[in-house]
Amino acid sequence: MIVLGIESSCDETGVALVKNGKQVLANIVASSLKLHSKYGGVIPEIASRMQLESIAGVFSEALKVAGVRPEQIDLVALTVKPGLPGSLLVGISFAKALALSLGKPLLGINHVYSHFYANFLCHDNIKLPSVALVVSGGHTSIFYIKDFSKIQAIGRTQDDACGEAFDKVAKILGAGYPGGPLIEKLAKRGNKDKIRFACSRTENELDFSFSGIKTAVLYYLKNKKINLVLKQDLAASFQESSIDVLIKKSLLACRRKNVKQLLIGGGVVANSRLRRKFLAGAEKLGISCFFPDMDLCMDNAAMVAGLAYQLYKQGARDNLYLNMQSN
Ligand code: KG4
Ligand code: ZN
Numbered sequence: 242m243i244v245l246g247i248e249s250s251c252d253e254t255g256v257a258l259v260k261n262g263k264q265v266l267a268n269i270v271a272s273s274l275k276l277h278s279k280y281g282g283v284i285p286e287i288a289s290r291m292q293l294e295s296i297a298g299v300f301s302e303a304l305k306v307a308g309v310r311p312e313q314i315d316l317v318a319l320t321v322k323p324g325l326p327g328s329l330l331v332g333i334s335f336a337k338a339l340a341l342s343l344g345k346p347l348l349g350i351n352h353v354y355s356h357f358y359a360n361f362l363c364h365d366n367i368k369l370p371s372v373a374l375v376v377s378g379g380h381t382s383i384f385y386i387k388d389f390s391k392i393q394a395i396g397r398t399q400d401d402a403c404g405e406a407f408d409k410v411a412k413i414l415g416a417g418y419p420g421g422p423l424i425e426k427l428a429k430r431g432n433k434d435k436i437r438f439a440c441s442r443t444e445n446e447l448d449f450s451f452s453g454i455k456t457a458v459l460y461y462l463k464n465k466k467i468n469l470v471l472k473q474d475l476a477a478s479f480q481e482s483s484i485d486v487l488i489k490k491s492l493l494a495c496r497r498k499n500v501k502q503l504l505i506g507g508g509v510v511a512n513s514r515l516r517r518k519f520l521a522g523a524e525k526l527g528i529s530c531f532f533p534d535m536d537l538c539m540d541n542a543a544m545v546a547g548l549a550y551q552l553y554k555q556g557a558r559d560n561l562y563l564n565m566q567s568n
Contacts, residue, residue, distance in 0.1 A: 243309060244316045244553070245339070246546025249296070249332030250324025250352045251379070252277060252288045255542035256299045258307040258314070262550030265362060266307035268536070268543040271295045278418045282408070289327030296335050311343055318549030321349030322566040323379065329565040337561055347559045348549045349566070352540075353380050354392055356506035358548040359533035359541075367531060372500050374491045377507030378404035378419070381449045381487075383494045386504075389551040395494055396447025403483055404509045406451035410458050410479050414472050424476045425512050431470075431477030436461060438482040447490050447497075454482060484515045488522045495528050504531045510538045 243266070248255035252273045258266040273291035277283045304311065319336035321329065333349075340347040357373035372395075373384045381403045383396035401409070404421055411420025416427060441453035458479055465471065495503055503523055509515065510532050523530040537544060 242315045242550060243313055244318050244546040244550045245303075245314045246542035246544070246549065247296075247317070247319040247332045247336050248352070248355075248540055248542040248545050249292050249328050250320045250322075251328060251540060252283045252291075253540040254292045254295045254299050254331075255540060255545075256296070256303040257542035257546050258303055258309050259362070259543050259546035259550065262547045262554075263362065265543045266309060267303040268541055269299050269303045269306065270539075270541050271299050274419065281412055281418045283325070285325045285327055288325060289331055292328055292331040296331060300335070300339075311339075314343060314345055316346050316348060316549060316553055317343070318348045318350055318546050320352045320355070320545055321563065322351055324352060324565070326565060333563065333565055337563065341561060346553070347561065347563055348553055348557055349559050349563050350545045350549050350552070352545075353377075353382065354384075355544040355548045357384065357386070357504045358389075358551075359506050359537040359544040360504045360531045362537060362543055362547050363534050364531050367502060367504065370498070370500055371502040371504050372491065372494045372498055373504040373506065374487060375507045376403045376487060376505065376509040378402060378408065380507065381451070383447050383491060385494070385498050389548065390555050390557065395498075396445065396449065396490060398449040398451060399443055400450055400452035401455060403449070403451055403487065404507070406455050406483060407480075407509065409455045410476070413455075413459055413462065414467070414475065416472070416476075421509060421512065424480055425514065427473050427476035428480045428514065431473030431475070433477040433481040435474035436478040438479055440482065440486040447494050449486065449490065451483070454479065480512070480514060484512070484518050487515070488519055491519075492522060492526060492528065495526070501527060502529050502531065506533060506538070506544075508539050511535060
């Protein structure tokens, strides 16, 4: 079964073709990120305009790369939430028109869930139930996945997402946007033990709070002369504290749910220090830790198509009344 996936929740326009929820035939992503960097964040109006202009071309490119004709598509899957309304609308309108003209079924997908599904595209030995951590620019959540249609959120951020905190700290340091890769680069030369930052405590131990640590960075810099060494130490210390809290809570969730497999997804998983520390921390408890390949960490449509295949097999269906859903 060939599923066409469409992802347009933020600044990317992704179209992918995936066979049987596993084999990625094509995964094309056009990003308008460069256009946003001078504003220090994604400008929704620019993002949706670029998506409108690029989606038909990205679709044609995906068909070409996969060597698939439109009639061979069995299901049209698309992100319906969460995301920027204008951006989601572009993907939804394109998907509906395609499904209608080809006479194919349509299925809306939750972007956050698709992030952990990216692991199933890369690894064969994942068994459910599992615990998943999704750590991106918009979300930081822990899920208990009994089955693809039985996903329970057991922890979530009470304020900023982890990626958002990376972006904000990078902005404070004048490093640029998006902040994650820039903080990681600065951190490589910094002393992670220089400053002790901590994330705020939360009532539910599996919830997160990242806004306090961002403010702590801001206060730490007050009345200080900012030089490169200070930026590097600060980036390393902030990165370390953020990763440590992600690990602590994810492993606690595994213990509470008595599972031995932890899936991690979302843009922040591109961080190599995070990957190394997660592997080491999980190994001590006999937990296997899974990450998607680098190109599947960031927003893409292959993960949307993959999850849609699993849900469609279980009977999930949408129709042309499908619309974007509130976050
Ligand atoms: O999943 P994603 O592509 O988009 C959302 O769904 O939000 O994640 C983007 C986020 C941004 O906040 C970005 O700064 C962060 O992922 N990110 C990183 C790294 N690469 C991207 N954070 C830390 N280290 C990285 N290497
Ligand atoms: Zn995402």
